[in-house]
Amino acid sequence: MTALLATGGRVLTPASRDATALAHENGLLVWAGSDAPGPALFPDAERVDLEGDWVAPAFVECLSDDPGLEVWSSRGVVTAPLPGTHGLDTVGELVRAGERVVLGAGTDPARVADELTRLADELGGPAVARCTPVLIGLTTPVDDGSLAALAAVGAVLLVRPLVDDLAGVDLVRIAASGVTLAASTRAGSAHTESSPTGDTVRPWDTLRALTSVPGGRGLSPRAAFTALTRGARRAAGARDGAAGTLAPGAAATYARWRTGELVVVAADDAVQRWSTDPRSGVPPMPDLSGPDPVLRGLVVDGRAAVPPQ
Structure with missing residues (x-):
């Protein structure tokens, strides 16, 4: 070329x-x-x-089950889809098989941290980190101990600012903990005739939401942009640090x-x-x-x- x-x-x-x-x-x-x-x-x-x-x-979108890729491109968004989500009870099996660990909305981050720490003690931290554990849809506060444990095994927290209420989430503290923070640009959960694909892809509104979390605990624009680019690539499995x-x-x-x-x-x-x-x-x-x-x-x-x- x-x-x-x-x-x-x-x-x-x-x-x-x-x-x-x-x-x-x-x-x-x-x-x-x-x-x-x-x-x-x-x-x-x-x-x-x-x-x-x-x-x-x-911009990179991990939660990309919509078929309208041309519309995504028209918003400056490329897709890097995650595999399907699993329950917490399957994490051990996935890590032992070397497969991706993706946990859906509603999973308790403290329980995730405990399980990943147990597996790291059993199998070694690198074995867990190679699976790039991703927790989607964080909406509750996470204590410092859980954040440290998640950071130690290379976990990613993928927030959905246009779907979930982030009022109780301290993004500044999460970003400072060493945990990779990623974000989704989506404002809806699925494509329907009444909600076209393009209407659900709003990267600039996502940046605004990440920077304006109530209580002054939002990210800087630069950190928010990183969550939508490098962080999202990391969530999708990239490990070279440059993606x-x-x-x-x-x-x-x-x-x-x-x-x-x-x-x-x-x-x-x-x-x-x-x-x-x-x-x-x-x-x-x-x-x-x-x-x-x-x-x-x-x-x-x-x-x-x-x-x-």
Whole structure:
């Protein structure tokens, strides 16, 4: 596959806070940085002008049983489906077989932590971690001991901000515990004629919900975005640490968004405030208090899924 060099944008990548360009080849991102060196590094690449667009990893949806993938793509969302859910009584059997452990809504996180800890003591922590245990639909507080136990075995908590009431959930404490936090973009549980697929996929509303949990215990926009990209990839089974990012070596799966000025959020006496100060060191994000950014293109594994608009 011919290399592609895209310049003239604003690129969210761990390679550089001020990246304006990226290049990918054979489905993988190979470089991200400033515009100037790009043509010399990739003289034979196909060239794309990003026209000032914000380029970021595509949103990832794990709870994707809907068939309307074209509609999902039109929202900047790609799918990485989880296997079906199981009951807590099957966890031991699944771990011994090396299969994925996915527990549905309503499962007590404290009981999950106890069972996974018991299995880690019996079989070893790596044996449990290889199954990437996922707990879907957290709606109740989780104590520090359970969080530590879940973090120790590589568990993922997958929240559904547009389905469940997160009023009693301290996302800040969960994120700080070491547990991987993932999130679903879905606002509904299934596709029906009265509720088209596209109406259930609302990534920007999901970001707003994650950042506005009552009591000031919501995530920063950057952490919320990570839950919808890298966290969701982790929930789906990725273990390389780069999936869901635009790090060199990761899959070239990204969206182009037309948006206004990018901003960062800084803490000020426990109150979040919008700022454009570059000295914060926090990668800037679209302003969630404004209208949704407009999707201008989607690339999946190096190929255009939604052509540039």
